[in-house]
Amino acid sequence: MPRTGSPAASADSIPPPPFNGSHTIELVAGQHSKITGVSVYSSYAHVTRLFKFKVRTGRNQVVINGLPHSLKKDSFRVEGRGSASIHDVTIARVDPPARLSVTSPRLDQLRAEDNKLARGLRRAEKELKFLDSYFTTLDVQKINVSELQEIIDGYDTAKEKLEEKVVGLEAKRGAVREKVRQEEGTQEGDKSNSQRTIRATIGIFASGEGSVELIATYAVRDATWAPTYDIRVNTESKLKHASITYKGSITQNSGEDWTDTSITLETATLTVGAFIPTLSAWKVSVYDPSRSSRHRRRSPTPLYVHQRRSLSRSRSPECRRQASSRSRSRSRRRDERRSRSYSPMGRRTLDVSGASHNITFTVPGLMTIPSDNIAHGVTIADLSLGAKLEWVAIPKLDSRVHLKAIIKNASEYLLLNGIAHVYVDGSFVSKYKLPLVSPEEGFDCHLGIDRSIRIAYAPLSKKLSQSGFVNKSQTHSYTQSISIQNTKSVAVESLKILDHVPVSEDATVAVKLISPALTLPDINSSSSSSGLLSPKRTVENRLGVRVPTPVTVSQGIVAQWQGSDDIASEGGVERLGKDGQIVWSCVIPSQGKVNLKLQFEISAPVGANISGLAR
Structure with a gap:
């Protein structure tokens, strides 16, 4: 069905049809059409309706009543199929029909x-x-x-x-x-007549009598969808994976029911005022008090600060005119920024793709979503993703052991921001706000407290000694014992225990780590064979950066400076150990028990009052 001016037919080859006057066709959206598809976005929905009716030769005026009140007028579009052309489309709001008495x-x-x-x-x-x-x-x-x-x-x-x-x-x-x-x-029947107050009037010129199809598409407010997840982890299973049920929660109160129609969930968002900013020149100069205040205000990045002069309560007419002119100029610039048009939005495909953040999820089969403002859940996908379980404890602050799963999104789905319900060994443990995760990207999922691993953090053992004949010094020796017991029926393969030693802020106070025997990286000697960053004394972390080799404490237990696994560049290696934080990585067998020991010394001149030792 071409629109007016379509070159589909030549006036010389086809004689014009006889004009029989205007023929009016009254249609009700809920009775004479069917919703063939709905695309739901985060704040609105795009509805497609199909009308089938007969037209007469000449001009036909199609009046469609009962469209929802939430319809966005500027979004209404019509297309058609048949021997006719669409001339004009108008949208208007009408009063709701009177409620008729019901009988049978x-x-x-x-x-x-x-x-x-x-x-x-x-x-x-x-x-x-x-x-x-x-x-x-x-x-x-x-x-x-x-x-x-x-x-x-x-x-x-x-x-x-x-x-x-x-x-x-x-x-x-x-x-x-x-x-x-x-x-x-x-x-x-339909009780939502009061919500269907939009009327569309469409002019159609037909070259002959027959049936035509009219496809109306429009956007409606009060419709949304949000992703939700169910994450299930089994800590007793030998197969380390996380089962994720990816779901969509659809809510709509648009004023019309979506009955037995195909539903798609869109991740695209409407972008308003997105444009590439302009980088202005960065000007510097020597401060000159004689410059006008107007010139100083235009300076994009002032590099000096001076005391602002006090202003008199009364200003000259010329000053008031200049201020008013500047105010109007700023107002015009604001209006220009606000009036920028929307960015064009591309068409979405029905295939799931990880190459873009704008993805379409198609719900299999047909679905009914009533206009009831109640969340209706659909399952997008059931995913089985590889997961690495990791237990973390900081017994100096809290003896409880926290469990987390490091999950890699090996699927083709983009995981959007949403609330995840976390289940561990079949029991619900917490709600977790899942971040945006692209395919092949990993994320940490916190699984709560694991009470089957018990930690005893003994009181800190202290010993004081003196040395030297002329320059006498005193040495404080400290020993911290940590006992860990695994009561599980399976081994714990990755338990991280965090602790720290003091960091000296005074040249007369020296801190020496005894056990574990970690040393600070010596960046200056990295090129020599004895340097700590020589290939023989380093390993690659998970990001491919060479860091000092961990120290083996005992079988299944290694120690290293906290943050070694997260160093992303060689420049970050020199910061290792500067905060005094140490991490032990432990493998504890089923029903097993291990003991850790942290030993360090603090040396200072005799009589020096060292602050911070009471922590």
Whole structure:
């Protein structure tokens, strides 16, 4: 169906159709069309509707009522198939249709039954009142004592019978009224007419009578989707992997139900005002007080600070005119920035691709999402990703052992920011905010506290000694013992224990690490055969940078300066050990126990008051 001006047909080859006046076609979106697809974005949805109807030769005016109130007018587009052309499209908001009375044979029968029960209930209530009124009018002095008990029993029997009748009628009427409400809901159909207040009018010129198809696409507000995850890790399994259920939570309150349609989830976001900034010249000069304040304000990066002069409360008219002119200029520049047009958005494909952050997920099959503002979950993918479990503890601060999984996204899916529900060994442990993770990228997932690994952090052992004849010095020797027990039925292959030694800030105070025997990197001697960074004394970390070789403490236990695995360049090697932090990497067998020892000395002149030793 070409639009006006389409070169699809030549005026010389096809005679113009006879003009029979305008033919109006009234359509209701919910009754005369079907939603064929919905693309849901983070803050709106794009809906595609298909209309099929017959047109007459000449001009046809198609009026589509019942479009949702959340429709964005500037997003409405129409295309068509058939021997006709689209001339014009207009969108308008109309008042919601009046609510019509609802009736049906079944509903009439239920209402008649309800009225019958209501009349019977009123009669029974009147009978109760009459019985009470009659009983109160009896004159006790005129009643024989032998007849009194018989009258009271008769009153009780009659009242009990009437009360049971009232209760039964109320129960029956309640059941009938519930059926009436259900039948009214069935006959009433769509209750969201008040939310369908948009009308589209489309002019179509047909070259002959026949059927045509009209495809309407539009964006609606009050629709969104967000990624959620279920991450499951089994610490007892020999196969180290993480099961991730990648889900989408769809919520919409657009005013129309999406019934039996294909749903796609889009990761693209609307970008407003995205443009490449302009880098201005960076000017420097010698400070000259005689320069005008206007010139100083235009300086992009002032390199001096001077005291601002106090301003008089009254300014000259010329100054006021200049200030007003500058204010108007700034306002114009702000308006120009705000009025920049949106960036063009490319079309999305249905294939999952890791080459871009704008990806489309297609939900298999057809799905129904009602306009109820309730989250509806769909599963995007079930992923099984490789995971490395790592236990971390800082017993000086907290003796509990923290468990985390280092997971690599080896799938083709881009994992978006979202809330993850974490399960360890089948039990829910925490909620975790998953960061943006691209394919082949890794992330850390915190799995909570592992109480099956127990750590005992003994009190710090201290010893003081003196040395020297002329320049006497005192040496403080410290020993810290750490005991670790694994109560699991499987071995713990990667437990990291963090601790530290003091760092001297005074030339007269020296700190020497005894055990583990780590030494600081000597960058200056790296080119010599004895340098600490020589190939024989270094290893490559996980980022490919050569760092000092870890020290083997015992079987399955090595020590190194904290941060060695995270050094990304050779320039960061010289910072190792400057903060005094040490990490032991331990492998503990099932039901096994290991002991760690941290020894260091602090030397200073005799009588020196060393601060910080109390920590």
